Amino acid sequence: xxxxxxxxxxxxxxxxxxxxxxxxxxxxxxxxxxxxxxxxxxxxxxxxxxxxxxxxxxxxxxxxxxxxxxxxxxxxxxxxxxxxxxxxxxxxxxxxxxxxxxxxxxxxxxxxxxxxxxxxxxxxxxxxxxxxxxxxxxxxxxxxxxxxxxxxxxxxxxxxxxxxxxxxxxxxxxxxxxxxxxxxxxxxxxxxxxxxxxxxxxxxxxxxxxxxxxxxxxxxxxxxxxxxxxxxxxxxxxxxxxxxxxxxxxxxxxxxxxxxxxxxxxxxxxxxxxxxxxxxxxxxxxxxxxxxxxxxxxxxxxxxxxxxxxxxxxxxxxxxxxxxxxxxxxxxxxx
Amino acid sequence: xxxxxxxxxxxxxxxxxxxxxxxxxxxxxxxxxxxxxxxxxxxxxxxxxxxxxxxxxxxxxxxxxxxxxxxxxxxxxxxxxxxxxxxxxxxxxxxxxxxxxxxxxxxxxxxxxxxxxxxxxxxxxxxxxxxxxxxxxxxxxxxxxxxxxxxxxxxxxxxxxxxxxxxxxxxxxxxxxxxxxxxxxxxxxxxxxxxxxxxxxxxxxxxxxxxxxxxxxxxxxxxxxxxxxxxxxxxxxxxxxxxxxxxxxxxxxxxxxxxxxxxxxxxxxxxxxxxxxxxxxxxxxxxxxxxxxxxxxxxxxxxxxxxxxxxxxxxxxxxxxxxxxxx
Numbered sequence: 153x154x155x156x157x158x159x160x161x162x163x164x165x166x167x168x169x170x171x172x173x174x175x176x177x178x179x180x181x182x183x184x185x186x187x188x189x190x191x192x193x194x195x196x197x198x199x200x201x202x203x204x205x206x207x208x209x210x211x212x213x214x215x216x217x218x219x220x221x222x223x224x225x226x227x228x229x230x231x232x233x234x235x236x237x238x239x240x241x242x243x244x245x246x247x248x249x250x251x252x253x254x255x256x257x258x259x260x261x262x263x264x265x266x267x268x269x270x271x272x273x274x275x276x277x278x279x280x281x282x283x284x285x286x287x288x289x290x291x292x293x294x295x296x297x298x299x300x301x302x303x304x305x306x307x308x309x310x311x312x313x314x315x316x317x318x319x320x321x322x323x324x325x326x327x328x329x330x331x332x333x334x335x336x337x338x339x340x341x342x343x344x345x346x347x348x349x350x351x352x353x354x355x356x357x358x359x360x361x362x363x364x365x366x367x368x369x370x371x372x373x374x375x376x377x378x379x380x381x382x383x384x385x386x387x388x389x390x391x392x393x394x395x396x397x398x399x400x401x402x403x404x405x406x407x408x409x410x411x412x413x414x415x416x417x418x419x420x421x422x423x424x425x426x427x428x429x430x431x432x433x434x435x436x437x438x439x440x441x442x443x444x445x446x447x448x449x450x451x452x453x454x455x456x457x458x459x460x461x462x463x464x465x466x467x468x469x470x471x472x473x474x475x476x477x478x479x480x481x482x483x484x485x486x487x
Numbered sequence: 488x489x490x491x492x493x494x495x496x497x498x499x500x501x502x503x504x505x506x507x508x509x510x511x512x513x514x515x516x517x518x519x520x521x522x523x524x525x526x527x528x529x530x531x532x533x534x535x536x537x538x539x540x541x542x543x544x545x546x547x548x549x550x551x552x553x554x555x556x557x558x559x560x561x562x563x564x565x566x567x568x569x570x571x572x573x574x575x576x577x578x579x580x581x582x583x584x585x586x587x588x589x590x591x592x593x594x595x596x597x598x599x600x601x602x603x604x605x606x607x608x609x610x611x612x613x614x615x616x617x618x619x620x621x622x623x624x625x626x627x628x629x630x631x632x633x634x635x636x637x638x639x640x641x642x643x644x645x646x647x648x649x650x651x652x653x654x655x656x657x658x659x660x661x662x663x664x665x666x667x668x669x670x671x672x673x674x675x676x677x678x679x680x681x682x683x684x685x686x687x688x689x690x691x692x693x694x695x696x697x698x699x700x701x702x703x704x705x706x707x708x709x710x711x712x713x714x715x716x717x718x719x720x721x722x723x724x725x726x727x728x729x730x731x732x733x734x735x736x737x738x739x740x741x742x743x744x745x746x747x748x749x750x751x752x753x754x755x756x757x758x759x760x761x762x763x764x765x766x767x768x769x770x771x772x773x774x775x776x777x778x779x780x781x782x783x784x785x786x787x788x789x790x791x792x793x794x795x796x797x798x799x800x801x802x803x804x805x806x807x808x809x810x811x812x813x814x
Contacts, residue, residue: 220560255593264592271559272592279584282549286556286564293512293538293562300556312576316549323544478594479628481652 156438161376163212165440169449171212171371172435175204175428177453178229181238184457185245185260189406193465194245198261200228202401205427206333207303208233209374210396213382214301220287222271222280222302225261226333230303235268238457242464249470256470278308281317281330288326288391299385301329301378306395307338309352315359318393322359327385329378330393333368335400340413356393368396369427398427491671494664496638497527497603500645501565503675505535508563511649512539515550515567515603524569525605525664547573551580551602555588558600563649571606571658572618572786585654586629601648601655606634607699608749608787608798609662617787617794619750624656625727625759631680632726634658636701638669640724643678651680658726660698667702681725683733689719692811693737695760696747697723700799704747707805716812726756731763738764742773743811749798752780774814779807 158168178200185197200207207229211221216234223230228241240252244263247256253264254272264272271287273280284302291298308314309332321328332352336343349355356363362384366377374396381392399422403410410419435441491499504511512535513528519542522529532540543550547568554564568574574581581602589597608617624632633648633655635641641659648655686701687708694704701722708718721737723729738744744764746757761776779799781787787797 251593252595253593254591257593258591262591264595266592266595271556272588272596274583274587274591276579276583279552279579282552282580283556283559283584285549286553286558287560288556289553290557290560290562294560313548313552313579316544316546317552319544320546320549320553478589480589480631481597482594 157372161372161379163372163375167212168435168440169445171208172431172441173449173453174229174232175208175371175431176449177232177238178204178207179428180453180457181228181241184461186402186406188245188461194260195247196260197245197406198225199400199402199405200226202399202422202427203333203335203368204229205371205431206368206374206396206398209371210301210303210331210378213375213378214299219299219301220269220271220284222284222300223263223273224277224280224304224308225273226305227263227303231263231268231270234270236263236265236270237460239460239463242460243467246464246467247469248464248467249474250467255474278304278311278313280304281308281313282320284328284330285317285321285326288321288328289324292326297386299327299329299382301331303331303333305338306332306334306343306352307341307346308332309355310346318356318359318361318391321391322361325388325390328391329381329385330391331378332393332395334395334397337400337404337414339404339408340410351395353393353395359393361391361393363393363395365395365397368398369425369430371427371431488670488672490668491638492665493638493641493659493667494525494527496641496671497645497659498529499671500642500649501528501531502534504646504649505531505539510561511563511565512541513565513567514541514543514554516543516545516569518542518567523567525661527603527659528567547577548580551577552584554600554602555580555584555598558598559588559596563599565601565603565649568602568604570616571604571620572615574602574604574620578623581630581654581656582624582627586627589653590629597652598654599652601645601657603657603659605661605664606658607660607662608794609699611789611791611794612787613789614786619748621658621726622750622755625756627727630654630656631728632656632658633680633724634660634697634726635724636660636663636698636722637667638671640678640684640722642671643676644680644724646675647677647680650677655680658698662699663702678724681728681730683721683723683725683730685720685737686722687718687720689717689741691717691741692743692745692808693719693721693741694745694747694808695721695723695734695737697726698748700747700749703799703801703804707801707808710805711808714809716809718808729760729763731767734760734763735767738768739771742771743814744772744776745807745811746776746778747780747799747804749781751783752778753783755780774811777807777811779803
């Protein structure tokens, strides 16, 4: 039997099974979305494939009843961990009225839910970074011990808001986790043409906080690093920048052909190291997962996804004139 | 009632709102220990401590973005842009984030925040301490722009802005800060956002303006009254969304309209005011709508004669009103 690594970092067998289930749920959901897109059912997909381990490992280290999540557009694994259902996200991808993220107003991958403390995101990247500092500042002023967790890609680490947000949080020692998923590409531009520094994590030193680089294909390593940062933040030790290295298995989005800028062989090579498969193997090797349990998990995920797809497909769009709603607070009179 | 300056009205509104509601705080460059470069936040650091009179890094996008985050959490931040000219790096946070938050989340999240920005020329500030920025923000649904001209309106509108559940861009004319004084009640009051106000009743010519130029118009009207020219003056107070009913009513009152500000002419706010009048009060007009504005050059230059040339002055305003009266 393989060495059990998860117990050493405080995770039970049930915890890692749940993590596995969420990773698989995210992957299966994403694959379904591509089918729906290619068959003309949904207009757009922006993928989480290859990054599920980083997303699920990180978000499991947070307090899902207290902490704030500021995801970016690939974070299906995170929003599922924070309580969103596949039905919620499917309604979003179908842009239906019942979409709890935006009521069909936003492009796929633009998550948001006050109920789950998932802060609504936009498309200009990195704007959520200063928001996380603001939430952490507010919580600190109010004496709450919550953590603001903000996620983004390595391309975002070149934006002004990254540097302004980290500096602000560093100066005020705010409880923020800055979590970068370095998937090696900003659409088509490779890492070597994005960063002059060795790594994104290296940038932390300029903002007076620890910068940690972690293997983002291993959910247990990610969990351990994020957990340490969360504990530090909660006890008043300030922010941390974490860089989780991973790989984007698909094109940037359903509108991108990645063969124009990267070698398909590279993708095949990376896919052969699929974090999801490796975690499954680990769980088998340490006796947590059996063929029977695995089949049950897959079956329940599939069933849930089929229901979500059918529901979202049949659900109505918002009435066209509902486009006029919620520009301003209703009590002050709508326009 | 007490007579206070325009900037004291800003300061009093901030202090009283911070006393009233613990969720209100100010943040920006030099707003804490120094009390602001114009001293708008004077005394707040001493009274409320450094966390509620928060000195930030020199970082406009973070000032706006952190304010967005704090407002999402439920606080009521009042962020200061030291000069309106420096707001440009924060536009993404104000326009794409604060203004769209409620809409994009289908009313789930919202940003009750105020961004204060001293704007306008007439202080010998050069190209980058003199700009009017309202035209850059006056087609952003989700955002409201407030630009008061009197201490009474400053205090009442700033209080209303802080209590509003929508993001507000609060423009303070920096030349008015110490120039303009006025009576302000001792008791708590607010002025409604979205409502223009007639500042002078008249029958011959209507002037629609705001900020410093409104005061120039009032002076010109006083002088013209001696020539039996009666000027009706509307203070827009809220620049977006416009109080269209008040604009139409004021235009119809005299049928002759002068639109006045110190911003660039083409693509400016006054073109929209003119469009409202043309659409809704065309048959009430007795003369073509006139605009008196700054020229279409980048901003007010530094040298005094050039700055003076940039801004509409009292003589020009007087002449424009007289010409309309005689039309």
